[in-house]
Amino acid sequence: MPHARSKSMGPMTISPFACVLSALIVLLATACPALGYVPNSGLATQRTGAAAAQTYIVLVDPPPAASLQHSDGDEAAHRQWHESFLLPAVAGGVQRRVRHSYTSVVSGFAARLTAGELAAVSRKPGFVRAFPERRLRPMTTRTPAFLGLDPGRGVWNLTSYGEGAIIGFLDTGIDENHPSFRDTGMPPPPSRWKGSCQPPVRCNHKLIGAASFVGDNTTADDVGHGTHTTGTAAGRFVEGASAFGPVPAGNNTTAAGMAPGAHVAVYKVCDAQGCFESALLAGMDAAVKDGVDVLSVSLGGVSAPLDRDPIAIGAFAAASRGVLVVCAGGNSGPLPSTLSNEAPWILTVAAGSVDRSFRATVRLGDGEVFQGESLTQDKRFGSKVYPLYYSQGMNYCDYFDANITGMMVVCDTETPVPPMSSIEAVREAGGAGIVFVNEPDFGYTIVVEKYYGLPMSQVTAVDGTKIMGYAMKGSSTTNHTATIVFDSTVVGVKPAPVVAAFSSRGPSVASPGVMKPDVMAPGLNILAAWPSQVPVVEGPAEPYSFNVVSGTSMATPHVTGIVALVKKAHPDWSPAAIKSAIMTSSSAVDNDGHPIMDEEHRKASSYAVGAGHVAPARAVDPGLVYDLGVRDYAGYICKLLGEAALKAIAGTVNLTCTEVEPLGAEQLNYPAILVPLRAEPLAVNRMVTNVGPARSSYTAKIEAPEGLTVKVEPAELEFREVGERKTFTVTVSAAGASAEQKLAEGTLSWVSHDHVVRSPIVADSSIALI
Template sequence: MTAASRHPHQSGRAHAMALHAATTKLIGAKFRNPRAYDSGDDTGHGTHTSSTAAGNFVSHASAHGLGRGTAAGIAPHAHLAMYRVCIILGCASSDIVAGLDEAVKDGVDVLSLSLGPFFDVNFTDDPVAIGTFNAVAKGVVVVAAAGNNGPRSFIANSAPWLLTVAAGSVDRSFQTVVQLGNGEHISGEAFNQTANSSSNSAPLYWNKHCKSSLAGRNVSGKIVICHNTGPMNDTGSAINQSDISGIMSAGAAGIVLINRKDAGFTTLLEDYGSDVVQVTVADGNDIIEYARATSKASAKVIYKNTVLGVRPSPTVAAFSSRGPSTFSPGVLKPDILAPGLNIIAAWPPLTILGSGPFNIRSGTSMSTPHVSGIAALVKSSHPDWSAAAIKSAILTTADITDSAGGPILDEQHQRATAYAMGAGHANPIKAIDPGLVYDLSITEYAGYICALLGDQGLATIARDPTLSCKMLPKIPEAQLNYPSITVPLRSRPFTVNRTVTNVGPINSVYTLKMEVPKSLTVRVYPETLVFSKVGQKKTFSITVSRHRSVGSKALQGSLSWVSKKHVVRSPIVASPLL
């Protein structure tokens, strides 16, 4: 198996990695840009992502004493080859494409790309979309990050030949309790936790801005409450580290840092140093209300280290980019949700972003290798499956409920939309045995490019100026044989076709199960699919229409094919904006 990991989400330095059946874990490392000097990981990003995908079992692992236990990647028996295509100053498009070509030439099976552009970019100008088209043509599964531009900005890596991954939470918290003087307990989290024996009550001091100018005020011996107003992404500390250090140097007993409003219930842990607790805006407002109600407000901090079984989980992380795609809104993106919030994984001994051997990082960079590892497991079980079939297996078996059996929620604890989580939360066990798959050939992807971008688009993305759309069927977005179904929402019926391939038992019968809102009419024909052999294909049609005007709001539902052993689920999104 192969994976490639690069990273313009932060400052542009990155690696690519490949997994093979070899005698050692890391079987090779290459670099493209001569200014990189070597293939080493000087930021930790490549180490973190690759160990998430394919790290060996390591006992007594922890990051800063948190999350102690046995660590392992999703595919611990897989092997890696790393391709460094970026430097600290950024990534050259030519290096990205060349690195992808090199990985394909080396015979990789899965490419893991934890990177994305800083701005919205057309497929014909995107080195990832261009470089990976050839990879998918050679049967390589390409898994890519959805980007950290959420919850309102554009999604990255939205080409349909990519498996695009959103980031969610896990059922674990590095809990720190702020015990108020009135007895109320406020749960937050802290990256650095110390023993509780010396934790005493201290007066509270509230100031809206976490600025080092606070050091000139009387904050000595007090717990300072202030707001994180910086950008919400994975580009490092949103608050200037020197501001935090200045406040603590002035003798503050600690800092309670309140998350920004649009972070909701997402707490993206950062290493601000000791005695800094991060809390949600809702909990932070409770602390402020108490502090302003009495002149003798006080609190103490109690460290809980690691708490498991947190609910609700998973939830969509606030920073995770949302669909629809700007350039191809008729294909649902992101494709899938996977763990990407406060993930513990391997880290080099010393970097500018922290020290190892383990570290805590967040981002769709972290969720991507989880799915890359799953793709490796599916590939090892089904080496003859196409990249599209493996992608379909992961999407149609995804979980759509959280650990308590309720719907998966977003960062505001509202029901997550398909534009936030795609088909649902990845389930590695179910993905091995999906029952049916929606397959796609490179010719069909080419037909999609022809319908969307014409001859010039095909020549650019396929990197072959002699190619023409004349001999190819033009395939509109909605008609692409994609595991998710996205259609325009109209009063007149709109019909699309899908074809499924039996990869389950020889004799299988699947019946239709629909879940759609009352304002949407969906008709499927036929309503039963009967298979008599493995590899047999069946085509069905889906006709969608609305009862009444719904404004600009997309309607969502699902279509499932159900047999005695399998449930093959596809989300349906009907948008009036298409």
């Protein structure tokens, strides 16, 4: 057996930019000093003593009406009110100043404070709550076709490619000169748009807003993440797109985002040092005031209570103003309960694969072949075979005490992407090429990156075990050979989609009783726009305008773009209605017609895939929607966390728990149903709104596993007009479940002549009624 090794990254040398890419793929906090990521349990600013200052987000009541009447404007009045909490300065101390003044998504400000100064602020009239900010983590040519988006027809034709919709991005900035953001043929932004471009950026009809809330005060993307996510959601058509080198013959290489006709506004809240919550909240505050239709947030941190999560707090106010916030679910899978961005008013996105492979086939001397992947395609390599070398004692390729000159070397990995240190070790020892074997936890998920130095292929753990067995067969290894055949880009791969191993899983910690994530979208090995001035890998500084990156960060903008298409088709729909349309129209099966699988090729749980994989063509015409309003969410908050939490979350909406009916999670009119797994029947109520044909008839279709009984009353719904609402009750009982059963999953589908409106039903023994 290979020698045991710690799961930590160890002392390997990693370039600053390699850290950036790793951080975008999975949560490798300890390995990325360039970004300064902290462990999951840490805060962004570490206190070194009682008097050390750190940044706090301070929530306060809105300014008194009198101060608004006597100020030079609303913004000035709020800033003066916020600064009043910091005056007078403590004798002999530092004069503190407001770093960000929030007026839209929350009422409050951000400032650096010591513990003593925070105590003084908290005693002032109007103070609500304060919490230290955390550092968050930044969490395509094939995906439009994979999702059924075709130029000149279907949903793109119906929605004019999202023309007129405005998408806001909270990210690392943008490469404004990238061809994905040219404005040829685009109309000007709608008259309701209030934003602008921060100099020296010049707005056009595509990029209509750009602002920075970080220290460098520029909107330039020196990381690449923001350009990639923006291009994925709304990039224009760019022909001949290729991540590295010439375009392979016969491949469709026209890159486009999900909503190529939409306008984009970029709010830089991250840089190479990381993403801080105070800046993110400032960006969200500006975006909502500017007039965006949807916000894309490919960032996240460790799960936090909703009333202490700035993204959740800001998203609540955004939803109250008609703006749906789409967020990454996190990259801490496949462990359970690892989600970020879990509030029920947020659309939380999981990540899956697409039907494309950057094929690098490993061919053994005995004729067996294994389909690995590699972005580095060396066409000359497959014409020759090489001795195959594998050592259990040196399986991680840290060093070699044997002669491997001219050999193909098999190396284990303990991270999602092979470390450069292993490649360097093999190269320096004279190896001819490498076969990297996935760590077991990642199963069939292969995360690719660009490498220089040696030809390589990355294979699954299952295939890697077979290759190792061949290399070690018998007493002599001299006759064991292998080569790598590079087949460029292969499309139509099955099965797809498959849940990516890194994609975080439910159940939700912050929103118990609410089914999360909501949907899955392409997030594995996504090709999209990249700033040419940002190197993609350690090695030769070749400029590339496209790059392949993985993460729920990449899945999120796919859904954001689809939200823009739905918003274009239905401008009067609420954020909850749009979210419902995307969830209930999603697909539960892969391109082979089988239930979507997880990284181990087992049937994926709803805690991994959500309601299903996004299906844009169906999302614009869902038939029925489950709608929710601010008062519904407020009732949920009151039931879960109480009055103080509602004041913190809904401060700008001015609701109290005496004004709303407390609402348990199971009774929230959510498009997914999550209940405790118990023998006693539990009845939950739902209401649907007809957004399809005026005269429609729907019949309930139940799919329930053995041991779970589900009853729907009434079992038929008759509609006579658009906008008509109908209520129904779903009663769930697990009286037939075994004592060992912990989870039971089924579906409720409302079926008409033209529509199938599908909702997952999950009964979980770990869930309790609140």
